[in-house]
Amino acid sequence: MRRGVILLVAMLVLGGGATGYILWSGRPAPAAGRSTLDLAKPGQFLVRDRATGLIRGSSTRCDRFHAAHGTGVCLLAQPGATATTYALVLDHAMRQTRRVRLAGIPSRARVSASGRMISWTVFVTGDSYTGAAFSTRTGLLDTRTGNVTVTIEDIPLIKDGRRYHSADVNYWGVTFAADDSRFYATVATKGKTYLVEGDYTRWQAKVLRENAECPSLSPDGRRLVYKKRMPSGAWRLHALDLATDRETPLAETADVDDQAAWLDGRSVMYAKGRDVWAVPADGSGTPRLLATEASSPAIT
Numbered sequence: 001m002r003r004g005v006i007l008l009v010a011m012l013v014l015g016g017g018a019t020g021y022i023l024w025s026g027r028p029a030p031a032a033g034r035s036t037l038d039l040a041k042p043g044q045f046l047v048r049d050r051a052t053g054l055i056r057g058s059s060t061r062c063d064r065f066h067a068a069h070g071t072g073v074c075l076l077a078q079p080g081a082t083a084t085t086y087a088l089v090l091d092h093a094m095r096q097t098r099r100v101r102l103a104g105i106p107s108r109a110r111v112s113a114s115g116r117m118i119s120w121t122v123f124v125t126g127d128s129y130t131g132a133a134f135s136t137r138t139g140l141l142d143t144r145t146g147n148v149t150v151t152i153e154d155i156p157l158i159k160d161g162r163r164y165h166s167a168d169v170n171y172w173g174v175t176f177a178a179d180d181s182r183f184y185a186t187v188a189t190k191g192k193t194y195l196v197e198g199d200y201t202r203w204q205a206k207v208l209r210e211n212a213e214c215p216s217l218s219p220d221g222r223r224l225v226y227k228k229r230m231p232s233g234a235w236r237l238h239a240l241d242l243a244t245d246r247e248t249p250l251a252e253t254a255d256v257d258d259q260a261a262w263l264d265g266r267s268v269m270y271a272k273g274r275d276v277w278a279v280p281a282d283g284s285g286t287p288r289l290l291a292t293e294a295s296s297p298a299i300t
Contacts, residue, residue, distance in 0.1 A: 039300050040070035040092035045263075047276055047294035056294070058094050063106040065296040066261070069115030071143060075106035075122075087120050089143065100148060104137060108214065108259050109296070112176035116144050117200070119174035119183075138171040138185065140200065155198060157187065158206040166190065173214035173259050177221055184208075184215040184224060195226065195240075212240070214259035216268065218281070225250070225260045225268045225281055237270065239281050248283040261297050263290075271295040 037044070037057045046055060046067060053061040055074075062074035063085075072090035077083070085106050089098040104122030111118050118141040125135040140149040152171050157164045170188045177183065181201040187194050195212035198205035213235070215226040222242055227235035234255035239248045252272070260268040262281075269278040269290055276291040290297065 037094055038092055039067045039072050039090070039094065042300055044300040045290070046296075046298045046300065047291045048296040050274055050293045050295055055094070055296075060090070060094050062088075062296070064109040064120075065298065066109045066111050067298045067300055068111040068113050069300070071111050071115035071118070073109045073111055073118045073120065075109050075120055077106050085120075085122050087118070087139075087141070089118065089141065098141075100139075100141065102137070102139070107136065108138075108173050110174055110176070110259070112180050113178055113219070114180055116180045117142060117176050117183075119176070121172040121174070134170075136170045136172045138174060140174070142200075152185070152198070155203055155205050157196065158204070159194070160207070164189075164207075171196075173226075175215050175217045175224075175259075177217060184217060186213045186215070186226075193229070195224070209240075212238070216260045216262060218262055219265050223281060225262075227256055227258070227260075237268070237279070239283070250279050250281065250283055251285050252277065252279045252287045254287075258295075261299070263297075263299060269297045271297070 048062055048065050049056050055062060055065055060074060063077045064075040066073055070092035074088040074090060076086045083105050085102040085104055087100040087102060088096050091097050102122050104124040107123050108121035121136050121138040123134055124137050137151050139151055153169055166189045168189050172186050174183050174185045181199055183198045185196055187196045192210060193213050194210050195208045195215060196205045197208055211228055212226045215224045217224055224240045225237060228238045230236050235257055237250040237252050237256050254272055256270050256272055258271040260270040263269045263278050266280060267278045268281050269276055274293055275289060276294045276297045277287045278290050279287045
């Protein structure tokens with residue numbers, strides 16, 4: 001598939017069921033419900049309630065959620081013989097404005113700071129990043145043009161100064177820059193993961209460094225926070241200064257399998273266990289609890 005294809009029907013068809021899913025009558029994913037939230041109001045702290053699946057303060061149920069500048073994206077699984085996910089595009093009042101049908105299990109979701117660009121990742125094989133037997137599909141939606149990129153796997157990738165080709169390339173965990181064209185993401189190939197920088201307009205990407213997953217770009221565009229695989233096998237959050245290429249481990253020493261989000265210009269927030277925590281992005285301080293029984297944190 002090429003960039004700019006409008007997705008009208010199912011994107012992919014899986015050959016079988018997905019791990020951990022049960023049959024569910026095939027009914028369509030529900031539309032977003034009424035809400036007291038206004039995603040256009042700045043500074044709101046939003047999370048998904050683990051017990052109900054609702055975005056707190058709303059009647060919208062999601063498996064993954066993110067929002068920025070009056071736009072939200074809600075990934076909602078519809079289990080069945082073939083695992084299906086709906087990417088629901090939400091307006092400032094949490095009303096559904098578009099629904100994209102995906103094949104797979106919800107994994108990551110992100111909205112650019114301007115609210116224009118939306119990304120998602122689904123597992124099409126396996127259900128976590130901890131094993132070797134998994135495959136992902138990552139797509140993009142430009143809310144200004146309405147164009148959907150079914151998968152970014154065909155983006156020309158430069159590695160070690162040369163065009164890289166491999167059938168096992170997988171992308172996940174997109175984060176957007178302020179210009180809504182430059183983005184960062186994870187690419188996996190040949191048993192290794194890499195941080196890549198991409199350009200949506202020019203449709204190209206390049207590898208920046210090895211062993212960096214699920215990046216999140218700071219509001220000022222100067223730092224990335226990502227999870228890094230440690231010798232123990234656990235992931236630990238690190239920050240990268242893009243100007244100096246200096247990497248700093250954060251004070252959160254626990255295993256964090258999440259794509260962090262920036263709480264403000266100084267701290268990042270993330271799901272750990274069943275709760276949402278925050279930690280300074282400069283390596284100082286200690287983790288602090290933000291919300292219990294919650295996930296998918298976002299700041300409007």
